[in-house]
Amino acid sequence: MTTRAEAIAYDEADPLAGAVTEFVVADPDLIYLDGNSLGRLPSRTFAAISAAALVEWGEGLVRSWHDWLDLGQRAGDRLAPLIGAGKSEVVLCDQTSLNLYKLATAALDSTPGRSIVTDNSNFPSDRYVLAEVAHRAGGVVRTIESDPIAGPTAADVVAQLDADVGLVSLSHVAYRSGAVADMGAITAAAHASGALTLWDLSHSVGALPVELNRHGADLAIGCTYKYLNGGPGAPAFLFVRRSLHDDLAQPIHGWFGHNEQFHFAPDYEPAPDIRRFLVGTPSILSMQAAVEGIELCVELGIEALRRKSQDLTGLLIDLHDQRLASRGFRLASPRQPDRRGSHVTLLHTEAYRITKALIDTGVIPDYRDPGAIRFGIAPSYISATQVWDAVDRLVTIMDTTAYTTYDVARERVT
Amino acid sequence: MTTRAEAIAYDEADPLAGAVTEFVVADPDLIYLDGNSLGRLPSRTFAAISAAALVEWGEGLVRSWHDWLDLGQRAGDRLAPLIGAGKSEVVLCDQTSLNLYKLATAALDSTPGRSIVTDNSNFPSDRYVLAEVAHRAGGVVRTIESDPIAGPTAADVVAQLDADVGLVSLSHVAYRSGAVADMGAITAAAHASGALTLWDLSHSVGALPVELNRHGADLAIGCTYKYLNGGPGAPAFLFVRRSLHDDLAQPIHGWFGHNEQFHFAPDYEPAPDIRRFLVGTPSILSMQAAVEGIELCVELGIEALRRKSQDLTGLLIDLHDQRLASRGFRLASPRQPDRRGSHVTLLHTEAYRITKALIDTGVIPDYRDPGAIRFGIAPSYISATQVWDAVDRLVTIMDTTAYTTYDVARERVT
Numbered sequence: 001m002t003t004r005a006e007a008i009a010y011d012e013a014d015p016l017a018g019a020v021t022e023f024v025v026a027d028p029d030l031i032y033l034d035g036n037s038l039g040r041l042p043s044r045t046f047a048a049i050s051a052a053a054l055v056e057w058g059e060g061l062v063r064s065w066h067d068w069l070d071l072g073q074r075a076g077d078r079l080a081p082l083i084g085a086g087k088s089e090v091v092l093c094d095q096t097s098l099n100l101y102k103l104a105t106a107a108l109d110s111t112p113g114r115s116i117v118t119d120n121s122n123f124p125s126d127r128y129v130l131a132e133v134a135h136r137a138g139g140v141v142r143t144i145e146s147d148p149i150a151g152p153t154a155a156d157v158v159a160q161l162d163a164d165v166g167l168v169s170l171s172h173v174a175y176r177s178g179a180v181a182d183m184g185a186i187t188a189a190a191h192a193s194g195a196l197t198l199w200d201l202s203h204s205v206g207a208l209p210v211e212l213n214r215h216g217a218d219l220a221i222g223c224t225y226k227y228l229n230g231g232p233g234a235p236a237f238l239f240v241r242r243s244l245h246d247d248l249a250q251p252i253h254g255w256f257g258h259n260e261q262f263h264f265a266p267d268y269e270p271a272p273d274i275r276r277f278l279v280g281t282p283s284i285l286s287m288q289a290a291v292e293g294i295e296l297c298v299e300l301g302i303e304a305l306r307r308k309s310q311d312l313t314g315l316l317i318d319l320h321d322q323r324l325a326s327r328g329f330r331l332a333s334p335r336q337p338d339r340r341g342s343h344v345t346l347l348h349t350e351a352y353r354i355t356k357a358l359i360d361t362g363v364i365p366d367y368r369d370p371g372a373i374r375f376g377i378a379p380s381y382i383s384a385t386q387v388w389d390a391v392d393r394l395v396t397i398m399d400t401t402a403y404t405t406y407d408v409a410r411e412r413v414t
Numbered sequence: 415m416t417t418r419a420e421a422i423a424y425d426e427a428d429p430l431a432g433a434v435t436e437f438v439v440a441d442p443d444l445i446y447l448d449g450n451s452l453g454r455l456p457s458r459t460f461a462a463i464s465a466a467a468l469v470e471w472g473e474g475l476v477r478s479w480h481d482w483l484d485l486g487q488r489a490g491d492r493l494a495p496l497i498g499a500g501k502s503e504v505v506l507c508d509q510t511s512l513n514l515y516k517l518a519t520a521a522l523d524s525t526p527g528r529s530i531v532t533d534n535s536n537f538p539s540d541r542y543v544l545a546e547v548a549h550r551a552g553g554v555v556r557t558i559e560s561d562p563i564a565g566p567t568a569a570d571v572v573a574q575l576d577a578d579v580g581l582v583s584l585s586h587v588a589y590r591s592g593a594v595a596d597m598g599a600i601t602a603a604a605h606a607s608g609a610l611t612l613w614d615l616s617h618s619v620g621a622l623p624v625e626l627n628r629h630g631a632d633l634a635i636g637c638t639y640k641y642l643n644g645g646p647g648a649p650a651f652l653f654v655r656r657s658l659h660d661d662l663a664q665p666i667h668g669w670f671g672h673n674e675q676f677h678f679a680p681d682y683e684p685a686p687d688i689r690r691f692l693v694g695t696p697s698i699l700s701m702q703a704a705v706e707g708i709e710l711c712v713e714l715g716i717e718a719l720r721r722k723s724q725d726l727t728g729l730l731i732d733l734h735d736q737r738l739a740s741r742g743f744r745l746a747s748p749r750q751p752d753r754r755g756s757h758v759t760l761l762h763t764e765a766y767r768i769t770k771a772l773i774d775t776g777v778i779p780d781y782r783d784p785g786a787i788r789f790g791i792a793p794s795y796i797s798a799t800q801v802w803d804a805v806d807r808l809v810t811i812m813d814t815t816a817y818t819t820y821d822v823a824r825e826r827v828t
Contacts, residue, residue: 026473034476041472049467049699050460057646059440062448062778068646097668098512122682125694128667128682136550136665143680225695232471232482232698253546254511255539264783266534266557268542279584280509280539280640285463286697317735364476369678409424 002318004392008386010315016308019300023229029345031363031386035342035378036203039229045292051290052147068284070260073274075291076237079228082294082302083201083220084211085239091274092224092258093282093292096202097129099221099238102250102277104133104167107196107219109249113166114139115310117195121174126200130169139164149332150339151179154186161193168195172210172220173203173341176368178313178333180208180341184215191216196244202226205237206297207342208306208381212239221246227342227378228297230290238277245273249262254279300380308379310337311386314345316375327398332372343376350403354394357403361393415716415733418806421798424729431721433714437643445777445800449792450617450757453643457707466702470589482698483675487688490651493642494715497634499614499653500623503686506638506649506704507670507696507805510616511543513652516664518547518581518693521633524662527580528553531609533566535588540614544583553578560647563746564753565593574606582609584657586624586634587617587755592727592747592783594622594755605630609736610658616640619651620711621756621793622720634660636663641756642711644704646667652691659687668693701760714794722793723756726801730758730789733805738760741812746786757790764817768808771817 011017023040056064076090102134116134118127120143131141142160146152151174166192173180187197198219204210206227220239224230253268255261256278270276320331355367365372397403417488435456470478490504492636530548532541534557556574560566565588582604587594601611612633618624620641634653638644667682669675670692684690734745746759769781770813
């Protein structure tokens with residue numbers, strides 16, 4: 001489909017067309033293509049936050065801890081099927097960087113290797129965390145310079161592996177190009193070399209099915225505020241393969257990780273299960289919001305969401321080829337549907353000013369230095385018609401050179 | 415005052431009597447003496463959470479990050495006067511255990527000493543964190559066995575200090591007895607030995623004025639969900655004395671701690687200010703709730719709150735002497751008003767069953783193994799009459815032996 005009529009027809013037949021009514025949409029004319037940065041507010045979440053505040057906190061007071069204590073574990077169990085994990089292998093807690101620090105440190109503590117392999121298409125923030133963890137273990141981070149569109153391959157990883165490498169840590173879906181890494185092949189390569197794998201699923205979870213256990217993945221982290229619509233800075237999650245629960249221990253020894261949390265024993269004794277990766281008292285209001293986003297995603301069905309995501313990212317790529325390539329844009333995401341996540345990245349030398357102009361037409365994408373516009377297609381609330389209209393407005397901006405009226409000086413756009 | 419009429423007269427003259435109307439009080443008959451565990455819900459907080467969800471997130475979407483980005487710093491600046499800190503010395507982020515880990519590690523990284531002095535009246539959870547931090551630095555934790563009521567003295571600390579000690583980390587107000595440590599003398603002793611100090615203010619902040627800078631304290635952490643009424647698991651805070659901002663660096667290198675957060679540079683460069691102690695994306699909904707609790711406390715005035723807290727904890731101690739000591743209770747908090755925080759602890763061999771019986775009469779205290787009942791007096795919403803009535807119900811429970819109908823088997827009470 002490349003015409004607006006075809007896009008409308010797609011939407012009319014879309015089994016997920018009604019899902020948008022699950023969200024608070026304050027401005028129906030806004031085309032929100034930044035769900036890969038912060039997902040929309042589900043209506044049920046507003047109800048849940050209100051109840052968590054007024055009923056659970058306001059009325060239940062400290063007694064509500066009876067229900068809150070294992071909220072992170074229950075939320076993890078709900079999330080588990082979305083990432084191919086089992087019961088009690090996933091827990092919601094803390095933030096992605098903190099979880100990455102905990103698990104990467106635990107991994108290097110448990111293996112002879114002291115160094116970490118990562119990739120320059122991994123989140124810069126992840127790379128900062130990993131560099132310091134490796135440094136403190138007496139090792140270094142080895143950063144693959146992979147193809148900026150395709151991301152790291154198993155061969156790239158193999159080229160870095162030796163006995164000094166204890167951990168391979170990559171993004172499953174690259175934050176910039178949206179490339180999907182080959183989790184199975186990379187995990188097998190790491191294991192063959194005696195290293196563990198730690199996957200950042202922030203751009204995967206809720207956008208495509210992840211199969212951690214099928215691929216034998218060891219560890220994973222991810223956020224809940226992108227495609228899971230968990231809310232700004234919602235608690236992150238972490239996954240530890242069950243057979244590693246005995247062997248791995250993380251370094252931040254808080255009371256939520258203790259085997260007997262309320263015994264107030266003088267010494268730390270890690271819980272024998274996934275709780276040992278917890279630290280302190282979780283932020284309940286933000287956690288309750290995340291739970292609702294997870295539930296909604298499970299209900300809509302990750303397979304259906306994936307199909308629609310592939311269709312709409314495909315539409316955007318087709319429209320790029322038809323209308324944008326000739327106007328100075330360059331596709332920076334994989335063309336093969338099963339090799340890309342749920343956003344499409346276009347490069348342009350004037351990307352920054354174009355993004356500002358696009359926002360003023362009522363389309364919100366996401367700008368990333370240098371020169372990249374990311375179009376996030378959250379399949380639960382984006383339609384084919386919206387994708388078509390966004391591209392159409394982009395064409396108009398280019399043909400009228402409307403973007404040239406904007407300042408090139410950088411300020412944060414989205 | 416020891417009669418109910420005197421308690422009523424106190425409440426009628428109490429300049430803070432109206433403050434209770436700032437809170438959502440679902441059951442006016444409930445006597446909530448557990449604000450030292452989880453404070454009440456301020457009405458303004460419910461309004462703020464609703465706006466944060468519906469307007470900021472729902473309507474503003476990713477654009478709201480423009481205002482959210484420095485929310486933790488702005489909240490820290492509002493909190494700073496409550497703890498005697500200056501502008502840009504305090505920030506809200508993460509949880510207490512995580513902040514403790516970050517600052518304790520930063521401290522040991524910056525001093526020749528590798529060991530940590532703490533005390534057995536410090537939170538067990540803090541002691542778990544400190545033990546692992548010292549272990550990873552090649553040192554140990556030296557735990558003062560201090561007087562269980564009075565807590566650690568400067569002399570206790572001095573006895574542990576030598577060149578191997580890089581950090582002294584204590585609770586300012588002991589979680590069990592409520593004893594206030596002598597921050598000035600202990601800090602001076604630590605400094606004389608070349609060690610830094612790290613104070614846990616969880617039981618201090620919002621209950622009594624803290625004067626970090628006057629005492630030359632180096633580092634502090636604390637939660638916002640007790641006397642600040644910030645909500646269940648609300649974000650914690652951390653304080654770093656300004657003159658240490660250049661020398662200290664914490665080990666979890668996330669993008670919120672980077673000097674140029676949105677440059678996505680390949681390498682980590684810590685921000686030159688308090689931001690270097692941040693890690694990842696903060697939980698905004700929980701943070702907005704915490705901000706309201708802080709604002710309310712500032713408005714009510716920490717000096718007035720402290721005066722009332724001393725009056726009501728004094729009332730409870732007087733009533734203990736008059737009516738409870740003869741019934742098998744023993745006071746386990748300091749008698750001197752300026753040496754105790756805002757809760758009073760009573761010991762009894764049947765404390766667990768008595769707590770359960772008391773809850774069933776509509777009084778919520780807090781039970782802590784072994785054998786301690788903590789009565790938290792949050793001065794913003796507790797009245798003298800409530801304290802009197804709570805003791806009166808306790809007397810009835812003892813005289814009717816009503817507690818003996820409860821099971822001795824432990825389950826979590828509050």
